[in-house]
Amino acid sequence: MDLQKNFVDSVHLFFKEKGKEWLDSLPELIKYCEEKWSLTVKDPYSLSINYVAPALKDDGTEVVVKICIPGEGFLDELEALRLFKDQGIVSLLDYDKKNGIFILEKLSPGHTLAELSDQAEACRYAARVMSNLIVPAPQETRLPTTKGREENLRRTYNQNPNGYGPFSKETLEKALNVFTYLNQTIEKYWLLHGDFHHYNILASGEEKWLAIDPKGLVGEIEYDLIQYMLNRLPDEGAYDVTKTRVDVFTEELNLNKERLILYGYCHTVLSTTWMVDDDGTYEGNFHQVEAIFEKLYESTFGKSILSGVSKEEL
Ligand SMILES: Nc1ncnc2c1ncn2[C@@H]1O[C@H](COP(=O)(O)OP(=O)(O)O)[C@@H](O)[C@H]1O
Ligand SMILES: [Mg+2]
Known part of the structure; x- marks a missing residue:
């Protein structure tokens, strides 16, 4: 075969x-x-x-x-x-x-959202699909939670005292602090898709889009949107595209912008660690998006990410 x-x-x-x-x-x-x-x-x-x-x-x-x-x-x-x-x-x-x-x-015609050239339009379609995927987490479920994602990052941090792939120990530690803060302050749990991005959103009929390929996860909607934001970023102007996506998602879905950006920071670090080869090299391009989320956080909220998640605010 x-x-x-x-x-x-x-x-x-x-x-x-x-x-x-x-x-x-x-x-x-x-x-x-x-x-x-x-x-x-x-x-x-x-x-x-x-x-x-x-x-x-x-x-x-x-x-x-x-x-x-x-x-x-x-x-x-x-x-x-x-x-x-x-x-x-x-x-x-x-x-x-x-x-x-x-x-x-x-699904027919079945092309993916990656085929749209207008990023803002693609993002609005993605937001509409997500608005249909808003389902409270069931009481009993076999699905993992975002706490498990935090634990995954903690293992990588503990096993690599000198940093991992493109990240220093300090960056891993900062991402872990952010993740811990977010998981400790969740007020309501939702069913999440778990792998929501352009290639898992397909055209179905005219002007309609549906999600495929859910991994299944429990956590906050803000977390579920980060994987989308890591995809189809241009080499030039990635900051502006990310900012637009954050604005579109928060407005269309009435989400918490601060938590969205914080999830952006820690999930970008986590998903980059998934792509580090056995020999410690990393060839993907998710790296540096965490710096975009960090800058976006600072310019939107006028404080550093770490002060935003400090214990006094818990
Ligand atoms: N229901 C469907 N209708 C049309 N095309 C589909 C459908 N499901 C999957 N595909 C196509 O197959 C590809 C891989 O399917 P997917 O479920 O995303 O697998 P994987 O888990 O390996 O990513 C999709 O990107 C899409 O092009
Ligand atoms: Mg897929």
């Missing part, structure tokens, strides 16, 4: 030996889907770590088949798709827990 090289490399990197076995079993899994749901699986989309392809059912209906490595990630996505049902998210038509398979409504 001819598979996209990036996809094979990513699966090896994330899932090691288990990933190799899963890749080998893909032809069988595709055949299993074709028989179980009476459909023909077509060529896949551009892939990252899951096998996602359009498919045609024998009755003529178009669907999308998403095959994942069974386990925690699959179960979280399943829970999130069910909890967000009919709320600005793609419809889940069927699933197979044992084999990690989703059968999804096929």
Whole structure:
């Protein structure tokens, strides 16, 4: 089976030996889907770590088949798709827990928000999608919380006393303080998408956009918007684009600007640490966006980030 090289490399990197076995079993899994749901699986989309392809059912209906490595990630996505049902998210038509398979409504025309050239317009569409994803967190859920994200950053900080990737120890410590302050001062918990960005927002019908691919998380809406703000930033003028996005999101969704910018600072540091290679090198471009959030905080609130989250204010 001819598979996209990036996809094979990513699966090896994330899932090691288990990933190799899963890749080998893909032809069988595709055949299993074709028989179980009476459909023909077509060529896949551009892939990252899951096998996602359009498919045609024998009755003529178009669907999308998403095959994942069974386990925690699959179960979280399943829970999130069910909890967000009919709320600005793609419809889940069927699933197979044992084999990690989703059968999804096929969105059409299906291009992503990344294809819009007008950033402010894209941001307003994203805000509209998010306004449909505002759902209180359920009392009982298997989904992780943003406290877990803070713990993730704390582990990296503790294990790397001299800093990590592009970050000094001081920057990691500052981001951790901000994250701790935010998690300790949450007043209401919401169900979050967990990976809300341009490439997970697809056109569905004319002028309508829907989210796909929720990771599932519990926390504040302000946190859920940061991943979007890290994407599609121009090399020149990233500060102004970020400022516009912060303004659009806070106005359209009536959010807390201070918390949004603070989440921007600590989540940018965290998500950059996820992309540091085993040898300590970092080649992505999220780095330095934390400095943009810091500057934005200082110019908006007239104080430093650390004084903004100092214990006196708790
Ligand atoms: N329901 C859908 N309708 C149309 N295209 C889809 C659908 N779901 C996924 N895709 C396409 O497949 C790509 C990968 O799907 P996604 O669920 O985001 O997988 P991953 O978890 O690997 O990021 C998307 O970026 C999109 O282009
Ligand atoms: Mg995706």
